[in-house]
Amino acid sequence: MCLGVPMQVLEINDDMVLAEIDGVQREASLMMLGEPLVVGDYVIVHAGFAISRIDPAEAEETLRIMREIFQPEDMA
């Protein structure tokens, strides 16, 4: 029941969005989301609600840190 998935916003209609993952489309309410969205944003959808917007800069930073772990000085 506690399944949250990252989905891309396809349409925004007032307080609802249409979002998509792997070809599956779902409507999600924006009643729980405090930050503004634009089409193309990624959100985490849980039980019919967008609960969080995914921050692309933070996502990239996390990947950068993960990749840096390969650096020899860290492995020493």
Place this chain on the structure above:
Amino acid sequence: MKFQDEYRDRGLVQGLAAAIADKARQLPEPVRLMEVCGTHTMAIAQFGLKSLLPEQVKLVSGPGCPVCVTPVSYIDHAIALSSLPDTVITTFGDLLRVPGSHSSLMVERAKGADIRIVYSALDAARLATELPEKQVIFLGVGFETTTPTVAAAILAAEQQRCNNFSVLTSHKTMPGPMQALSADPELKIRGYLCPAHVSTVIGSDAYLPLAEQFGIPCVVTGFEPADVLQGVLMLVRQCRTGQARVENQYSRAVTRQGNAKAQELIRNVFEPADAVWRGLGVLPGSGLVLRKSYAAFDAARRFLVELPDSSEPAGCRCGEVLTGRIAPADCPLFGTVCSPETPVGACMVSSEGSCAAAWRYGMQ
């Protein structure tokens, strides 16, 4: 899928696993790390992450599956409500097969009770407006990710003057059970992989008391394989250097303060109360009940039904599985009389339960 595939990269996962093995060599003693989120449990089993960890790092599952921690008495209450005339019970699918003391919602549905699965609490409220001659009761179970969705459904019903919608609530909060487990010296938990989506709502600062009072490192961690391994690496680093801080691996979705709008929804409709957790008993202030001003939406207050003396299924050790005391395979019922087809305990029923994960993916 963006924000998913890149965190499943084989090279990235292997690099992180190698880094954990390297850092773990410098640990003074083996460490037990607990994940407190059903989706972590499933991800760890599904991607075989335990097989990538060195002997010094042991992952155990905690009380992170909301269906699993819901006590039998709640299921008994829901079953009793389902026997009322002109009543429709709406629920997330996971609850349907959880055994109560004498029956399950699934069995009651087969016998004729009107029990329907919904995807969202809003769908349940909508159904109530479509069926004005019926009473529609939603089974409100879950942590801070689900509670605001139930609050939103109640507010929507109130706005539409819908007086045939109500909720049987059993909402619980984090990190209460983590504090209870931290105080147990027998468990020897040395670090927490804190739940990802719950933390989008409550924020990573919610774990500060845990780190400060109990000296246990906490890392808010995402769900993809590389996320989980990075979370483990961050915990191992803290253990190695004797630190106990709150770190946020899942910064792409979680902030320190959390989702203020979702917190406000909870606060407007619910208030804290003591709650019963399977395996942990009563934890003070760890639950949420409807405020008096929303009593009209409280199914427990509106419909008085006779409740049986609730009892756990004989031999079921879900309580010990939920607190990391035993692994699913240590329960004598696991795989013998208890399987996903014929579950005895809640941990085998829910798609996020430790026993269901162990059965499905053959781990532990």
